[in-house]
Amino acid sequence: MLFGRSRKNPVKLADKPVVEWKYTTCGYCSTGCSIEVGLDQNGEAITSRGVGGADVNRGKLCLKGIFEHELFRSAGRGRAPLMRNHYFESFKEADWDTALDKTADEIKRIQSTYGRDAFAIVSTGQIMTEEFYTLGKLARGVLGTNNYDGNTTLCMASAVSGYKRSFGSDGPPGCYDDFEHTECLLAIGSNLPEQHPIIFWRLKQALEKRRFPVIVVDPRVTMFAQMADIHLPITPGTDVVLLNSLMYVILNEGLADRAYIEAHTSGYDEFVKVVQEYDPVTASRICGIDEDTIRNVARTYAKAGAAMTIWTMGINQSTHGSDGVVGINNLNLITGNIGKPGGTSLSITGQCNAMGTREWSSCSGLPGYRYLEKEQDRAEIAKFWGIDPEFFPKQRGLFQTDIFPAIETGQIKGLWIVATNPLTSMPNTPRIRKTLEKLEFLVVQDAYADTETNEYSHVYLPAAIWAEKEGCFTNTERRVNLIRNVIKPYAESKPDLWIFNQIAKRFEQGQLINFPATTEAVFDELRILSKGRMLDYSGMSYAKIEAQRGIQWPCTEGAEQGSLRLYTDGVFQHADGKAKLIPLPFIDNNERPDDEYPFWLNTGRVVEHFHTRTRTGKVGNLNKFSPTPYMEMNPDAAAELGIKHGSYARLTSRRGDAVVMVQLTQRIAPNSVFIPFHFHECVNRVSLGLLDPWSRQPAFKQSAVKISPVSDQTAAAVRNKAARTF
Ligand SMILES: Nc1nc2c(c(=O)[nH]1)N[C@H]1C(S)=C(S)[C@@H](COP(=O)(O)OP(=O)(O)OC[C@H]3O[C@@H](n4cnc5c(=O)[nH]c(N)nc54)[C@H](O)[C@@H]3O)O[C@H]1N2
Ligand SMILES: Nc1nc2c(c(=O)[nH]1)N[C@H]1C(S)=C(S)[C@@H](COP(=O)(O)OP(=O)(O)OC[C@H]3O[C@@H](n4cnc5c(=O)[nH]c(N)nc54)[C@H](O)[C@@H]3O)O[C@H]1N2
Ligand code: SF4
Numbered sequence: 001m002l003f004g005r006s007r008k009n010p011v012k013l014a015d016k017p018v019v020e021w022k023y024t025t026c027g028y029c030s031t032g033c034s035i036e037v038g039l040d041q042n043g044e045a046i047t048s049r050g051v052g053g054a055d056v057n058r059g060k061l062c063l064k065g066i067f068e069h070e071l072f073r074s075a076g077r078g079r080a081p082l083m084r085n086h087y088f089e090s091f092k093e094a095d096w097d098t099a100l101d102k103t104a105d106e107i108k109r110i111q112s113t114y115g116r117d118a119f120a121i122v123s124t125g126q127i128m129t130e131e132f133y134t135l136g137k138l139a140r141g142v143l144g145t146n147n148y149d150g151n152t153t154l155c156m157a158s159a160v161s162g163y164k165r166s167f168g169s170d171g172p173p174g175c176y177d178d179f180e181h182t183e184c185l186l187a188i189g190s191n192l193p194e195q196h197p198i199i200f201w202r203l204k205q206a207l208e209k210r211r212f213p214v215i216v217v218d219p220r221v222t223m224f225a226q227m228a229d230i231h232l233p234i235t236p237g238t239d240v241v242l243l244n245s246l247m248y249v250i251l252n253e254g255l256a257d258r259a260y261i262e263a264h265t266s267g268y269d270e271f272v273k274v275v276q277e278y279d280p281v282t283a284s285r286i287c288g289i290d291e292d293t294i295r296n297v298a299r300t301y302a303k304a305g306a307a308m309t310i311w312t313m314g315i316n317q318s319t320h321g322s323d324g325v326v327g328i329n330n331l332n333l334i335t336g337n338i339g340k341p342g343g344t345s346l347s348i349t350g351q352c353n354a355m356g357t358r359e360w361s362s363c364s365g366l367p368g369y370r371y372l373e374k375e376q377d378r379a380e381i382a383k384f385w386g387i388d389p390e391f392f393p394k395q396r397g398l399f400q401t402d403i404f405p406a407i408e409t410g411q412i413k414g415l416w417i418v419a420t421n422p423l424t425s426m427p428n429t430p431r432i433r434k435t436l437e438k439l440e441f442l443v444v445q446d447a448y449a450d451t452e453t454n455e456y457s458h459v460y461l462p463a464a465i466w467a468e469k470e471g472c473f474t475n476t477e478r479r480v481n482l483i484r485n486v487i488k489p490y491a492e493s494k495p496d497l498w499i500f501n502q503i504a505k506r507f508e509q510g511q512l513i514n515f516p517a518t519t520e521a522v523f524d525e526l527r528i529l530s531k532g533r534m535l536d537y538s539g540m541s542y543a544k545i546e547a548q549r550g551i552q553w554p555c556t557e558g559a560e561q562g563s564l565r566l567y568t569d570g571v572f573q574h575a576d577g578k579a580k581l582i583p584l585p586f587i588d589n590n591e592r593p594d595d596e597y598p599f600w601l602n603t604g605r606v607v608e609h610f611h612t613r614t615r616t617g618k619v620g621n622l623n624k625f626s627p628t629p630y631m632e633m634n635p636d637a638a639a640e641l642g643i644k645h646g647s648y649a650r651l652t653s654r655r656g657d658a659v660v661m662v663q664l665t666q667r668i669a670p671n672s673v674f675i676p677f678h679f680h681e682c683v684n685r686v687s688l689g690l691l692d693p694w695s696r697q698p699a700f701k702q703s704a705v706k707i708s709p710v711s712d713q714t715a716a717a718v719r720n721k722a723a724r725t726f
């Protein structure tokens, strides 16, 4: 007799007539999985698979990667450039020359009328490194606007700022291989199983071979928290207090690595004074974790032979984002856990090329981790590009989150948006909408024409996406990997590199600087400019990267392979070669729940969708698993308000309101709600996003709302459907 599974027909995958596989790297998250795309006899992309020999993913892909080839021909792609005089008019198709001429003319008009900085550029973490470098060359070397930044200010800015403050430079020092060596993992504000499924799989592989404690700090009971040995459901926004208190226990119980502190750090005395204010009793009252648990976690971490911390947006997206990162670095410095196998401070990055933009885009400075503030750096780059060093500003300009307010005040009149969709992804979107309306000229360069932000553009430039072009991404563990050109760009769309080069040509100074036509030629510039520096690429080439399925920088000239870790010799990038221990007094400056707005609003992601759904919203197999905006709410809190599972409720903040379907779950505390931010006209209508003072990153995860039932459920359903533009 046959039971269960064995009675069923086996699952059959349709035979796909693949005639050729082409190598690329996934274009969604920063895990950096190697993918092969299968082409049929007509050259159409019909399937994707993980690459077995790639160290990152070892043949695996998450469900986004599995369906990635469907993007090439998905709905909403931009077919041709579009133009109009006012955003409220309809677009007319244009040829490339007309659209590029118009864009260049408007940039010239705005800059000559109002000054160079009145034209701003907001870019992304999702184009190729070579494209980032070229956009930087254009922005800094040709247009000369200092108001040039990226959406990474919403994402990695706190990590960058924290690394710089502690170690003297950006650059995550660890790698996935650290899971194989660590004896304790602390994960703060990261939902790894959903947001970086393959890094999570690497962790699970390590745990199967060898058990070690996993401690997850997250206000929600996430999937990660469920598999953890210890879950710390922290009061939102108070991670710095917890970190200080862990260090209080470690220092006062004699568990610190004195030799490491002596040899490799500075600032100990000032740092210790502040730590002494956070004994576990005092700390427990602020961060909501009881004193015994704080002591237990501190001892477990400090006594482990090697211990590591990973974190993502639960730390970065807070008014204490940069301090949270410094706190993590402090913890690892006093326990001697930097630069050793299994001992590290590893920021899990976000977008596929969040690292590439940090390294090469010049958003926060000049290429190759150079600074506008340093004369020598300005001189080197000016010489290499063949321009006058005086053309560069001596200080970085506005951050992305300050560019929009500067439109409000009239300081900025024109904006170029490249591969980001702020009308859905910025906090307080009603305010963003008003700023976009105010612009004299907005050009949107995106692979999709149907993004919300594009509703306000004067010119739309259709970009080729992912493997319709060629170039590199750098992942979380500093691994530079290659995207081979798999298929030709959709309709009239063009690679971003081509678009930047065409704009450059339209400026006098752009004709004097070399703008290579191929990404491989641009890559040669990166090799030269990085030689001898921390992020050394000089030993890499496209062929070598493909052969090794990605290479981790630094990879010096002549070296066969890249490097797993940074700071293995304990020498840091500050002038004295030491890392800084930095005191972190906690100031409670978030919007907190009160009588009128009694719930914490927490926001984040789900596994099926990527950001504003311009891509995943078009892929049937992703959309059908997560089709609707929803809000996680605790059943007890819902019962008090008479709100039922599956009904629509209204959430209101001091900014605005949104209507969203309620999902009752014990994952979330009674005083909090959680909403994924993927859907337009939803959570960012109400979020506040106070800014971190160091990184200018918004506190997307902490604001206050009230919740009320909606009486007309039918109307709510209609409104909800409208919120899903696709
Ligand atoms: N499927 C999918 N994967 C993605 C993305 C995507 O959109 N979809 N985006 C990519 C990008 S760009 C990024 S930046 C990453 C983000 O990856 P993650 O940061 O892992 O994802 P989030 O869901 O934004 O937030 C993580 C957790 O932070 C918790 N949190 C909220 N407030 C606090 C707090 O005060 N303290 C602590 N300790 N935790 C808190 C939330 O409850 C949430 O579970 O994901 C990347 N991967
Ligand atoms: N409430 C809340 N809001 C958040 C967050 C949160 O946790 N909560 N997280 C924040 C974070 S961490 C991030 S990273 C941001 C992300 O926010 P966005 O950057 O606004 O989100 P995306 O949807 O990824 O937008 C990228 C755009 O680039 C386009 N694109 C993709 N590839 C290419 C290409 O090769 N060329 C061009 N030209 N275009 C391309 C896509 O079609 C898409 O429109 O959201 C932030 N917003
Ligand atoms: S884990 Fe990230 S990089 Fe890997 S397939 Fe999934 S989305 Fe792509």
Ligand SMILES: [Mo]
Residues within 6 Å of the ligand: 154, 155, 156, 350, 351
């Ligand atoms: Mo991000």
